[in-house]
Amino acid sequence: MTAPADTPFEEVLAAASASAHDGEGGEVYERRGAALELVEDEHNLHASVSTERGFAVRLFRSGRTSFAASGAASAMSLPAEARLLLSRSRTRRGARPAPAVPGAATPEPLGPPVRPDEIAARGLLVAFRRALAAASDGAVTLGEAALTLGARTERVATTAGRDVSFQSASATLVATVSARTGAGRASARVVAAAARPEELGLARLAHHAVDRVLLPLKGRPLDPGRWDLLLDPLVAASIVARLAPAFFGEEEDGFLAARTRDGRDALAAPALTLVDDASAPGGPARTTHDAEGTPQERTVVLERGRLAARLTDVAAAQRLGAGATGNAFRRAFSEPPAIGVTNFFADPSSGIPPLDLLRSLARGFYAAVLLSRPQVDLAADRFRLHAAGYWVEKGRATDAVSETLLSGRLSELLRGIEAVGDDLKFIPAAGGGAGAPTLFVPKWKG
Amino acid sequence: MLSDAVTVFREDAEDAVRIVSGMLRRGEGGEAFRERRRTIAWSATEAGLLSPAIVEESGTAVRVTRGKDSLLVAEGGDGPESLREVVREASRRAGGSPFFKTKAAPPRRVDPGPSGPDEEGRATLIASALARALPDPRGLSMTLAIARVTVSRAVVTARGFVPCGEATRLEATGVLRRTGATRTFAFQSSAPFASACDALARALTEAARPVPAHRAPEGRVDVVLSPEAASVFWHEAVGHPLEAEGGERTSVLTRVARASVAPPGYFVTSDPTRRELPGSYLADDEGTLARPVPLLEDGRVAGVLTDRRTAGAETNGHGRCGDFRRPPRPRLSALTVSAGRASRDELLDACGGGLYVREISAGHTDPESGRFSLYVESADLVRRGRLGAAVAPFVLTSDVLTALRNLWGEAGEVSAPASGLGLCVKRGEPLPVGGASPAILLRGLSAVPGRP
Numbered sequence: 001m002t003a004p005a006d007t008p009f010e011e012v013l014a015a016a017s018a019s020a021h022d023g024e025g026g027e028v029y030e031r032r033g034a035a036l037e038l039v040e041d042e043h044n045l046h047a048s049v050s051t052e053r054g055f056a057v058r059l060f061r062s063g064r065t066s067f068a069a070s071g072a073a074s075a076m077s078l079p080a081e082a083r084l085l086l087s088r089s090r091t092r093r094g095a096r097p098a099p100a101v102p103g104a105a106t107p108e109p110l111g112p113p114v115r116p117d118e119i120a121a122r123g124l125l126v127a128f129r130r131a132l133a134a135a136s137d138g139a140v141t142l143g144e145a146a147l148t149l150g151a152r153t154e155r156v157a158t159t160a161g162r163d164v165s166f167q168s169a170s171a172t173l174v175a176t177v178s179a180r181t182g183a184g185r186a187s188a189r190v191v192a193a194a195a196r197p198e199e200l201g202l203a204r205l206a207h208h209a210v211d212r213v214l215l216p217l218k219g220r221p222l223d224p225g226r227w228d229l230l231l232d233p234l235v236a237a238s239i240v241a242r243l244a245p246a247f248f249g250e251e252e253d254g255f256l257a258a259r260t261r262d263g264r265d266a267l268a269a270p271a272l273t274l275v276d277d278a279s280a281p282g283g284p285a286r287t288t289h290d291a292e293g294t295p296q297e298r299t300v301v302l303e304r305g306r307l308a309a310r311l312t313d314v315a316a317a318q319r320l321g322a323g324a325t326g327n328a329f330r331r332a333f334s335e336p337p338a339i340g341v342t343n344f345f346a347d348p349s350s351g352i353p354p355l356d357l358l359r360s361l362a363r364g365f366y367a368a369v370l371l372s373r374p375q376v377d378l379a380a381d382r383f384r385l386h387a388a389g390y391w392v393e394k395g396r397a398t399d400a401v402s403e404t405l406l407s408g409r410l411s412e413l414l415r416g417i418e419a420v421g422d423d424l425k426f427i428p429a430a431g432g433g434a435g436a437p438t439l440f441v442p443k444w445k446g
Numbered sequence: 447m448l449s450d451a452v453t454v455f456r457e458d459a460e461d462a463v464r465i466v467s468g469m470l471r472r473g474e475g476g477e478a479f480r481e482r483r484r485t486i487a488w489s490a491t492e493a494g495l496l497s498p499a500i501v502e503e504s505g506t507a508v509r510v511t512r513g514k515d516s517l518l519v520a521e522g523g524d525g526p527e528s529l530r531e532v533v534r535e536a537s538r539r540a541g542g543s544p545f546f547k548t549k550a551a552p553p554r555r556v557d558p559g560p561s562g563p564d565e566e567g568r569a570t571l572i573a574s575a576l577a578r579a580l581p582d583p584r585g586l587s588m589t590l591a592i593a594r595v596t597v598s599r600a601v602v603t604a605r606g607f608v609p610c611g612e613a614t615r616l617e618a619t620g621v622l623r624r625t626g627a628t629r630t631f632a633f634q635s636s637a638p639f640a641s642a643c644d645a646l647a648r649a650l651t652e653a654a655r656p657v658p659a660h661r662a663p664e665g666r667v668d669v670v671l672s673p674e675a676a677s678v679f680w681h682e683a684v685g686h687p688l689e690a691e692g693g694e695r696t697s698v699l700t701r702v703a704r705a706s707v708a709p710p711g712y713f714v715t716s717d718p719t720r721r722e723l724p725g726s727y728l729a730d731d732e733g734t735l736a737r738p739v740p741l742l743e744d745g746r747v748a749g750v751l752t753d754r755r756t757a758g759a760e761t762n763g764h765g766r767c768g769d770f771r772r773p774p775r776p777r778l779s780a781l782t783v784s785a786g787r788a789s790r791d792e793l794l795d796a797c798g799g800g801l802y803v804r805e806i807s808a809g810h811t812d813p814e815s816g817r818f819s820l821y822v823e824s825a826d827l828v829r830r831g832r833l834g835a836a837v838a839p840f841v842l843t844s845d846v847l848t849a850l851r852n853l854w855g856e857a858g859e860v861s862a863p864a865s866g867l868g869l870c871v872k873r874g875e876p877l878p879v880g881g882a883s884p885a886i887l888l889r890g891l892s893a894v895p896g897r898p
Contacts (some may be wrong), residue, residue, distance in 0.1 A: 008870035021601050035771070039773070042619070042804060043514055044514045044515065044516065044755065045514065045515050045516075046515070046517075046518050046773055047515075047516070047518070047520075048517075048518040048520065048773060049517075049518070049520070049535070049539075050518075050519070050521060050771040050772065051520075051521045051522070052505075052521065052522045052771075053522055054503075054522065064497075065497045065501075066497060066498050066499065067497065067498070067501075068497075068499065068500045068501070069500075069501045069502070069503075070501065070502040070503070071502070071503065071522040071523055072522070073525070074502055082500075085498040085499070085500060088495075088498050088566075088589075089496065089497050089498055090493075090494070090495065090496050092497070092498075110827035143696065146873070174873070174874075176813050184815060185814050185815050186811070186812065186813055186814060186815050187696075187813070187814030187815065189873075208448070210863060307770070309807060322816070324862045334485075334501040334503055335501075336489075336497070336499055344492055363678050372810065372819060377627065377628050378628060379624070379627050379628040380627050380628070405894075426501075441884050
């Protein structure tokens with residue numbers, strides 16, 4: 001990172017600190033980003049390159065907060081605008097500028113991030129097209145593939161002494177695929193996200209895309225019943241993603257309190273441990289600091305089925321009387337930070353190979369893909385998955401299942417998990433990622 | 447409300463046209479796109495408004511098309527220097543090196559800022575709407591983001607400056623929780639601010655009602671959709687399948703072009719000129735003047751929504767983008783449906799036994815197979831042609847051709863704007879859309895109890 005001569009960061013910070021003697025605190029955030037998107041369909045190739053530079057200011061006074069954001073051209077006016085809004089804010093416990101990070105060196109002003117490599121991006125699209133053709137024997141058509149590579153640098157400084165900068169990168173591939181058989185037509189969008197382009201897992205995405213459009217066309221529907229249930233990592237990850245808000249320090253904890261008798265009971269079976277870790281291998285997020293500049297760490301929120309911790313930003317940590325876990329998240333520079341996940345996943349460290357799990361199915365259903373948005377209602381303790389997959393007998397897949405509904409009490413599903421696989425995979429979720437290995441739930445009545 | 451007073455990009459319009467004209471080489475098409483977005487937002491809970499926020503975003507993009515390849519270069523800022531910078535970058539990628547004469551930047555318009563009495567008054571109106579909607583919030587927990595968003599857009603072509611319009615809308619999104627249930631909430635209105643706040647209060651009042659204990663019937667069911675709910679049905683079942691994407695035969699409706707798919711008397715039009723509806727514009731985001739495009743005429747498939755990429759010069763003005771960083775694609779605007787002659791009682795009477803759907807919170811369509819899902823938040827049972835008990839949330843599914851074929855021949859007598867129709871998200875790109883429809887009766891949809 002190099003220091004451009006015209007950086008207004010220090011000037012904005014000085015303006016945000018102007019009323020510090022009156023008990024007002026301030027935070028200045030700068031983001032510089034570069035993105036490349038290649039969209040390829042049957043006939044066209046479209047390339048988009050974009051750069052951005054944005055500033056945001058938050059002011060704090062006696063529990064009140066206000067927020068203002070703009071591009072670089074108007075950044076100097078942000079403290080004044082936020083100050084005008086501050087008087088209209090209501091008091092909220094815990095709101096304050098983040099304190100200094102011990103041992104952090106004063107960063108240099110941000111330079112522009114490294115531009116993504118367009119030649120490598122084109123190579124990835126070609127590789128995915130080949131992987132899809134190989135996985136489907138030509139039975140599945142790629143309607144469109146959109147690859148987005150992004151890089152950004154961020155800096156956060158507060159009047160309480162914090163001043164850190166950090167950088168990150170991301171890669172996302174979205175493919176629209178379709179298939180036509182004698183049983184009908186189907187199309188679907190599949191998504192892979194990773195912290196690096198080379199970690200996208202193109203072959204895995206291609207196999208998932210093929211299952212997603214062909215299974216509904218070649219199998220038979222399965223009526224609900226009582227059988228063993230094996231959830232593919234990508235199906236299980238969609239449930240894990242929807243569990244995450246229950247562990248936000250900001251959220252009403254009705255679900256956790258009601259299901260665990262205020263923490264006295266286990267929420268899930270001992271096989272399930274849930275973790276948030278910004279450095280998890282294979283996870284779509286790979287960052288060192290959160291959006292408030294707090295260093296990120298591995299946080300175990302559910303240990304062997306029991307509540308262990310909450311995910312917090314600075315304000316929520318203050319309210320809970322705990323240390324901030326580094327889970328403040330900004331979708332864009334123009335949005336105030338809120339609690340979110342980095343890589344939130346079911347820990348596979350005690351898992352066994354998924355083939356061993358498959359062999360343990362006497363008579364059951366392997367849910368390979370979701371056919372629609374999963375329905376998980378934490379407050380009502382209900383879930384419903386519309387899935388396709390395979391009917392399994394004595395550890396062998398015997399029939400394709402075109403669709404079935406898996407539904408019931410979420411708490412019963414979580415307490416019914418007997419074993420987890422060692423094949424952790426992630427899906428994009430809420431700015432970060434949610435992940436799970438294969439989950440085994442014996443004798444599920446769905 | 448859409449306004450044609452796009453003043454913010456006019457200061458250097460002549461210069462911008464010259465720059466865009468000089469950028470394009472023989473065999474190339476393209477334009478510049480400028481956007482400015484101002485948002486004044488509030489976080490809110492059941493206790494009222496909490497923290498205010500003000501955000502100014504602006505951006506400039508140039509798009510160049512040559513043969514089958516196209517390029518978009520975008521960066522923040524909407525002034526002359528940003529335009530020069532993106533043109534420089536686009537030309538550099540094409541192997542050129544344009545020379546620009548330096549001109550003094552025109553003075554920026556002074557913005558009234560968030561301290562003006564207008565903003566104070568608007569905050570008071572929103573707070574009052576919340577207080578009216580939730581007079582007794584006991585047992586309710588709410589996290590809401592409420593925003594007044596003003597978006598100005600303009601396209602600069604090699605021939606001239608084309609304002610897309612300046613649209614202001616009130617948005618609210620978030621989550622409401624009661625013991626035993628969580629529901630998402632999404633609202634938007636382009637009505638004048640006071641009316642929009644009233645509509646927000648009504649929508650919140652409806653959303654905050656306790657979830658009925660009565661489960662919806664499962665399986666095949668006849669359904670009367672209120673005008674609000676019917677707008678979502680038309681959007682999903684007719685609008686999306688008729689957005690030109692990926693060739694003529696990739697959607698269940700484009701495969702049966704000009705065929706009769708619905709009873710005679712149904713006229714469905716994507717009409718971006720209806721200024722009172724969200725999703726309206728003067729010109730689309732490629733600079734093509736807005737015009738109504740019939741999609742169903744007398745029950746027959748009549749048209750497809752196109753942009754320059756899918757129709758070239760024959761575009762019918764539906765190229766829209768989520769923001770300046772994204773390329774335009776064929777997207778819906780405001781979908782209007784002609785009224786019939788049936789009263790609500792006549793529709794309920796024809797339904798006999800089934801459901802009356804008041805609110806659909808979201809929907810999804812697979813254009814290829816034609817399968818669609820509608821997520822119903824609020825509905826009542828219909829028994830012997832009369833409204834009965836309210837039922838818990840459920841999902842309605844069917845396929846487009848079957849649903850249109852089983853549409854009752856007579857629609858409701860009033861085509862009412864759907865004030866609650868929210869943002870349409872396609873490929874992760876949200877866009878405001880509107881709708882106006884009469885109530886309709888659909889037979890033989892599948893109901894699955896439960897909320898998404």
